[in-house]
Amino acid sequence: MKESFQKNLMELHGRLSNACEKYERDTDDITVVAVTKTHSESVINMAVSAGLHNIGESRIQEAEEKFNKIGHIARYHMIGHLQSNKAKKAVELFNVIQSVDSIKLAKIINKESEKIDRTIDCLIQVNCSGETQKSGISPDQCIDLVKQVNILPSINLIGLMTIGPYVEDEEQIRESYRLCNELFKQGKEIIGNDFDTLSMGMSNDFELAIAEGANMIRIGSSLFGIRE
Secondary structure (H helix, E strand, O other): OHHHHHHHHHHHHHHHHHHHHHOOOOHHHOEEEEEOOOOOHHHHHHHHHOOOOEEEEOOHHHHHHHHHHHOOOOEEEEOOOOOHHHHHHHHHHOOEEEEEOOHHHHHHHHHHHHHOOOOEEEEEEEOOOOOOOOOOEOHHHHHHHHHHHHOOOOEEEEEEEOOOOOOOOHHHHHHHHHHHHHHHHHHHHHHOOOOOEEEOOOOOOHHHHHHOOOOEEEEOHHHHOOOO
16 A cells, blocks of 8 residues: 555656646645545555645544544544534544535534634535535525625634536536636635635546646545545
């Protein structure tokens, strides 16, 4: 696993560098979140040792088991759909919740954060592809949600997240990311410079996300291989 990971990491750096050169972006401006869901805590240790200090998980129970074993060695991102009844545990475990998709969920996160006297960084997940199987607020409701979440005292709203459509048409993928970037710019006008994170793109399409303004990408299979 370690040898293949090192090879994959080098290839990822190459793809990232090429994409930034092609689309006139700076590689230093792109944060890689290493997605370790379904992998063991040893994989998190390996990733952090290699300089990947942002770790993404999508299931609360799985993340809790791993984090309890290795401790707080990275910036932990909740990237999966978050149910309201799991919000308390998510606030305890994660540094960032990327999947806020309703004011109801945001208020619960805020309440649980207040209980433990912390302010948690959050992103609003937007369903820019319009695919019914995906979570996320609809684009036409996004800015209203930004305004509502922004006034919650124990949430630090830092940006938007979206998942690209599962299609081969690159222009359709880019259009989805372009829409999210437009919403991101509107959110920045409301909140200011603290609204600075646009999380778009995964192993199969992050170059297109970078082309459309992403400054955070979520990479799993390109680093750790195809999941079981």
